[in-house]
Amino acid sequence: MRRHVLLYGLLGGLLIAALRFIEYRWIVVEHSLEIYAALIAALFAGLGIWLGLRMTRRAEFVIVRELGVAMPAASDFERDQARASALGLTPRELEMLEHVAAGLSNKEIAAREFVSENTVKTHLSRVFEKLGAQRRTQAVQIAKAQRLIA
Amino acid sequence: MRRHVLLYGLLGGLLIAALRFIEYRWIVVEHSLEIYAALIAALFAGLGIWLGLRMTRRAEFVIVRELGVAMPAASDFERDQARASALGLTPRELEMLEHVAAGLSNKEIAAREFVSENTVKTHLSRVFEKLGAQRRTQAVQIAKAQRLIA
DNA sequence: CAAAAAATCATCCTTTTGGGTGACGCCAAA
DNA sequence: TTTGGCGTCACCCAAAAGGATGATTTTTTG
Numbered sequence: 001m002r003r004h005v006l007l008y009g010l011l012g013g014l015l016i017a018a019l020r021f022i023e024y025r026w027i028v029v030e031h032s033l034e035i036y037a038a039l040i041a042a043l044f045a046g047l048g049i050w051l052g053l054r055m056t057r058r059a060e061f062v063i064v065r066e067l068g069v070a071m072p073a074a075s076d077f078e079r080d081q082a083r084a085s086a087l088g089l090t091p092r093e094l095e096m097l098e099h100v101a102a103g104l105s106n107k108e109i110a111a112r113e114f115v116s117e118n119t120v121k122t123h124l125s126r127v128f129e130k131l132g133a134q135r136r137t138q139a140v141q142i143a144k145a146q147r148l149i150a
Numbered sequence: 151m152r153r154h155v156l157l158y159g160l161l162g163g164l165l166i167a168a169l170r171f172i173e174y175r176w177i178v179v180e181h182s183l184e185i186y187a188a189l190i191a192a193l194f195a196g197l198g199i200w201l202g203l204r205m206t207r208r209a210e211f212v213i214v215r216e217l218g219v220a221m222p223a224a225s226d227f228e229r230d231q232a233r234a235s236a237l238g239l240t241p242r243e244l245e246m247l248e249h250v251a252a253g254l255s256n257k258e259i260a261a262r263e264f265v266s267e268n269t270v271k272t273h274l275s276r277v278f279e280k281l282g283a284q285r286r287t288q289a290v291q292i293a294k295a296q297r298l299i300a
Numbered sequence: 301c302a303a304a305a306a307a308t309c310a311t312c313c314t315t316t317t318g319g320g321t322g323a324c325g326c327c328a329a330a
Numbered sequence: 331t332t333t334g335g336c337g338t339c340a341c342c343c344a345a346a347a348g349g350a351t352g353a354t355t356t357t358t359t360g
Contacts, residue, residue, distance in 0.1 A: 090335085090336065090337085091336095092336075092337065093336095100287055101287070101291065102287075102291055103283065103285060103287045103288030103289070103290070103291035103292070104287075104288075105284075105285055105315095105316070105317090106316075106317075107316085115337085115338070115339085116338075116339055116340085117339095118338085118339050118340060118341085119337075119338050119339060121317080121318075121319095122337090122338080122339080123337080123338095124317090124318085125318070125319070125320090128318075128319095129319095133253070134255075134318080135253060135255055135317085135318085135346085136287055136317075136318090137250055137251070137252075137253045137254075137286055137287055137290065138253030138254075139253070140253070140287065140290070141251065141252055141253035142253070240305085240306060240307085241306090242306070242307065243306095255345095255346070255347090256346070256347070257346085265307085265308065265309085266308075266309055266310085267309095268308080268309050268310060268311090269307075269308050269309060271347075271348075271349095272307085272308080272309080272310095273307080273308090274347090274348085275348070275349070275350090278348080278349095279349095284348080285316085285347085285348085286347075286348090
């Protein structure tokens, strides 16, 4: 989106410059200001709509791509052990991550694993750090994309 | 949307009229044309973006589905529309859910969708309620299991 | 057009998460 | 036997998420 904004500004600048340049030739007609205004308005309206469309379309595209990477983890799952160890993820950490992916809260995981909630939190902190995630949902997304969990 | 287009045209007309009117007072400054152009451009750019966004808003989930069938190389995911509507999930809510599944925070979703964080939270609250989830991770798990999201 | 449905936003309050730090015991490998 | 990885736990703090309610605006629909 940043790119679009930049392009947009650039186009605006160019247009202005062009306008300034043409001013001394074409525009000798009376009442040209209104025509100008209308032209610019129409042009930028079009550009704006285009930009708006472009921005939302990109979002959709991203969604589609996310669908793409989320799907292959459907039936026959096999952990990418190589990547797991490359990231330094321990078995325990992967276990915790799976519980997170199953939608459990830290408290529930703690109860299920017979450890304290604090322990769960430290495990997950390390998982997040190793995966470069800030949130559990993000960690799950990343882990699934990399075939670390089902 | 009709209303938007009308409003848009009206604004344009008004602007032109205003411009025409002001022409004989304000515009004694040199190089004011560029300023004018810039102003109009900015104004209509904003309006255009807004309009574009507004227009695509409603049609979005349809577009997503079209993309889904148009890009078979990406994934074979198809939403269980029957279940989605059986649960009373609105397009917007599913959209939010997808963002959650992508690992975004409420704040990030809000920024991406151009709405307030509060709005995201209410949408998600309803999603959780309809899915019977207490947590976002759980909601994602349930939604994926029921083929509501990829 | 009027009613219903969806989307938007806010405020208050509680719970959950995440980050940072420090510590202790176990065990296997250097 | 010492070192380092792993698993365990605690405490504190800040941010994020969730629940409940109420209200307004847009959009859709009968």
